[in-house]
Amino acid sequence: MQLCADDPMTNVFVAARVQEGGLGFGTTLLGVEEAHRLKSMCWVSANVVPVACDDDALDLFAARLKRQRRRVSSVFGDAEQVLGLWDRLQRHWGEPRSLRPDQPMMAVRTSPAADGLALDPRVRRARLDEVDLVLPASAAMFTEEIGYPPYVGSDRDYRGLVGSLIRAGHTFVIVEDGRVLFKADIGSLAGGVAQIQGVWVAPDARGQGIAAPAMGAVVQQVMDQVAPVVTLYVNGYNEPALRAYRRAGFVQVGRFATVIL
Structure with a gap:
């Protein structure tokens, strides 16, 4: 949770799954440690989601993941990390159904009402x-x-x-x-x-x-x-x-x- 908190907007999916106690059957959380501290993670279930990964971490995770294609339906998250991981896995996992390399991650941090934006009262x-x-x-x-x-x-x-x-x-x-x-x-x-x-x-x-x-x-x-x-x-x-x-x-x-x- 501390590692996810370094970038809470990017890492909310993994943080939520961990917080919900989601490390059950069929789910793995891989980690890379440096100086007795968790440095990088990779959530592995039907979805693969890298967290705080540099090139060395992506190399290590790809080596573990390359034989697990049949379990996985998607890889998603921060674009640089996902595309780096996919570069390492593609020759093992084959062509995807769809590759979406540019997905703007967007946020609201101020009240729409305070900004005078239209709000539908039916919601x-x-x-x-x-x-x-x-x-x-x-x-x-x-x-x-x-x-x-x-x-x-x-x-x-x-x-x-x-x-x-x-x-x-x-x-x-x-x-x-x-x-x-x-x-x-x-x-x-x-x-x-x-x-x-x-x-x-x-x-x-x-x-x-x-x-x-x-x-x-x-x-x-x-x-x-x-x-x-x-x-x-x-x-x-x-x-x-x-x-x-x-x-x-x-x-x-x-x-x-x-x-x-």
Whole structure:
């Protein structure tokens, strides 16, 4: 946690997983020590996430990871570290489904309301009895973003994930006429940072100016009730999303990269 705290916005995913006690079956946390102090880490589960890695640490982690391709669905995090790790792993793991080397990491650290930004009053936390409404929106967002659906056959496990986010108060929605028009989740929460993921607007509601005030309302509620800093990362080629996030008060503070396998 101390190592993650050196850069809490970049490292919130790993910090949140450690804080939640996520070192369970199928998860490994690799570390490099120097002078009896943890210098670098690499979270290894379905996702591989490097933390505070220099070239020497990336060499060591790649040597351990090169035979674990079948377990991993993505590598993501700070762009320099992820791309450096991928350079070392690609010849062992083969071509990815998608390589996204430029994902602006953005943050809000001042209140959107105080800055006079538009906030959509319809945004609220999802209720647990709305899982059946939220689940198709979550699945649609995942499929659009990743390129394949989050489940095949039974939706039980995915429904459990959606329900756990709602139960924690981490899913924000606009619901009208019995359907979700907008959705966003707190995906990771640690060290005073809340990282937003799963942002989605219903296809027939896009292009109508919903996203920016809805995101502004999410940020305001998160800052008021959950964490003082709100972050997210977005594909650099997604200009509509970038414009909406900027209008909601987000500014770029770093660069992420994602390798989807």
